[in-house]
Structure formats: structure tokens, C-alpha cells
Amino acid sequence: MAATTTRVAPADKHDVRRRALAESALRTLGELGYAKASLREIANNSEFSHGVVHYYFADKLELIVFGVRMYKETCVTRYDGVVAASGTAAELLDAFAEKLVETIEDEAPMHRLWYDLRAQSMFEESLREAVGQIDRTLEEMIWRVVTRYAELAGAEPAVAAHAAYGVLDGIFQQGLLGHLNGDAADPLGDLRREVRAVLPLMLRR
Amino acid sequence: MAATTTRVAPADKHDVRRRALAESALRTLGELGYAKASLREIANNSEFSHGVVHYYFADKLELIVFGVRMYKETCVTRYDGVVAASGTAAELLDAFAEKLVETIEDEAPMHRLWYDLRAQSMFEESLREAVGQIDRTLEEMIWRVVTRYAELAGAEPAVAAHAAYGVLDGIFQQGLLGHLNGDAADPLGDLRREVRAVLPLMLRR
């Protein structure tokens, strides 16, 4: 039966290839950025040749959008673990701040790509829908953290979901910039401190 | 004497041309984004031909960096007027929120370019110094608003300058995204409300 080689259903194989290509695309985009990542470079970082892209995708943008949507799935539950594991407001605060720092340490290229693509969406119409969906999903993810934090603290959030996301995303982005561009002494320590200072301010008193 | 035609000192003329070119570059970049703005397109939006760029600049990046530095000068004092004109904390809060909204209404292309370039700086080493300088300058600008607001309210800021900038920049960025990508019903109204809700939270109580 050659169990491990071709176990996937024939219809799924197409999708497996698409995912493999998209993964290479994300890796390359995270390394070079949207402006400089070519299809040939993306294919070089995969096990295929450059022509195969147009067998699985209509054009470059469809590949990127597909990859961006994949990326969302891995992002969406990143902080749900710390929410579930924390029994007090202080615990949640520390764990959340720590998780944000770890995210930058472990996946900086992926996140600079995200900010790159979000900026590109302001110029490139075709990216808007996918980027907008992800941004809303991230907002919901952050909102789950904030509401749970408020609940544990016995208080109400002082701002709406959209504002809370903007606030924390802004701080996170500054941390990423500092980490990658190296203009601060200890950008990730700053990020940790700032999250611990700002999140409590978002509770009504 | 032909008073108006060639009044500039010969040494300055060179700089006047560089500024004219850089201005065209900023206009084009704001329209097309970093990834798609070519030197020929930039020159087309100016009164010169495409070859002249390399007479005044070593390469494309030097032109862009020069333009980005120019942009900073126009940005840096944008909110100082509302700081000077406001006599109470509530006045300052309203005027500042309103000014942020106006900024997006009047100069959206310029600001999507800023976020584009800041994202590019995470990939392109050559942009980092200029982008970092501007980011720090913007932080100082925001900090002047926050400290004056705290002063008028008779309180101390609850967060440091870096965090305050991250928070407000994040909210502003969400407003710009909503305005350009059109995923919300009234993004600028949301921005105004959010600023008025968040800024008071940044005071120590």
C-alpha cells in the first residue's frame, strides 16, 4: 500500500501543493518584502521551478493572497492559550506581555511581512479584502484578551474593541520596529513594560 | 535685473532642483507606493526627464531618503498649533482629535506612504536611519501634546513617551486603513471618538 507516500485524496493533492507553494511564498516575502520578492525567488525557496506557480495560481497576487489567508489561521489563536491558562488578572497581564515579546523573538520576519502587506493594501486594491479580514480577526483575538482581563479584574473595558486593537497593535509595532531596526537599547523589554502599563489603563474605574 | 527669474544664489539652485525632484517623488510614491513607483514615473510627474535624477542624486534610494527627510520637516509641527491654541484640557482633546481626522482627510496618500516606507525600512537597511529619525521626531511631537494635555488637566502622564506614541500611532493607523480601505462605516468618526476616549486614560489617577 506504500502507506506514507500518497495517502492524500486526489482532490486534496492540489490543495497540498498550493499550500506548499504559499508557504514558500510567505518565507520569501518575509525575507525580502513585497517589493523585492519575485516568483522565481519564491520558487527557488520551494521544491518546484518557477513555472509551476501559474499551474496552481492565476497570478502572483492570488498566490500572495492565498498565503496571507493561510497565515491568518496560524495567528488567530496565538493568545488564546495564555487567556485560558491565567487565573488572575495579574497572571494574564504578565503572560500576555511575555507572549507578545516571544512572538517578535520567534517570528519577526512573518510580522514585518504582515505590516508590509497591510501597507500595500492601501495601494493595491486586490489585497484589501484579505488584509481587512485578517485585521478584523486580529482585533477579535485581542478583544478576547482584553475582555477576559477585565473580567478577571472585576471591571469593564474602558474602550471598544477597535480602539483596544489599535492601541496594542501600535505598541507591538513599535516593539517590532525597535527589534529589527535596532534604534533602542532593549526594545523587547520596553514592549513588555509598556504592555503591562497600558493594559490596566484600558479598564474603567 | 529680471528680478523674479533667477534670484536664487547659484549654490542654492542645486538644492532647489533636488527639492523639486523629491517633491515629485513623494507625490508619485504616495500615489503608487514604494513597490511600483519607478524613476520614469517620478520624472513624468515633474518638469524634468527621467535621466536628470542621476544628475542630482546618486541613486533611487538617495532620492527617496532625501524626500522622506523633507517630509519630516512638514510633519513635525503639525499639532503644535492646537497645543498653543488650547486653554483647557477638554479644548486640547477636541482640537487634537479633530486635527488627526483632518490630517487623514487632507493628506491620506502622504501618510500611507509613510507607513509603507516604515515597513520597507524593516527590509531595506538604507532606509532605517531616516525612518528612525522621523519616528523619533513624531514621538516627540506626540509627547508635547500629551504632556501639555496632562498639564492642563493637572495630572501626570501615566505612560512614557514611547508608549504614548505607539498607542496614538496605532489608533491613527487604524483610522487611515479604515478611510482608505473602506471596511468601516465611519472610520474618521471612530478615530475621533477613540482619541477622545483614549487620551484621558493616559493620565495618572
Place this chain on the structure above:
DNA sequence: CCGTTTCCTTGACGACTGTCAAGACTTCTC
């Protein structure tokens, strides 16, 4: 085992890119 379908590589296309050299045009100097 042959024929068919699916999958992938190769090579080429036209268009576009940043760069630069050659020369024309303008402006200044004597």
C-alpha cells in the same frame, strides 16, 4: 502494456527597471 490525464520543467516573450554615457541646450565668464 498502451493511452490518457495530470503534473512539472524549460525556455522564451515583451515589458519594465535602474543606471549611465553621449551629446545638445542653456547660462555664465572673460
Place this chain on the structure above:
DNA sequence: GAGAAGTCTTGACAGTCGTCAAGGAAACGG
């Protein structure tokens, strides 16, 4: 007004890009 210096245009260069067509390779169905 001739020569020199500065300014700008034009055209070409070597690359790279996304795209696609032709055909080989592999998997599949009979």
C-alpha cells in the same frame, strides 16, 4: 561673441520581472 561650465534630454545597456506555451515526465485507468 567665443569658450567654458553647468544643466538637461535622449537613447541605449544589462537585468529582472510576470506570464505563458511547448513539451517531457510521471501517475493513472483500462
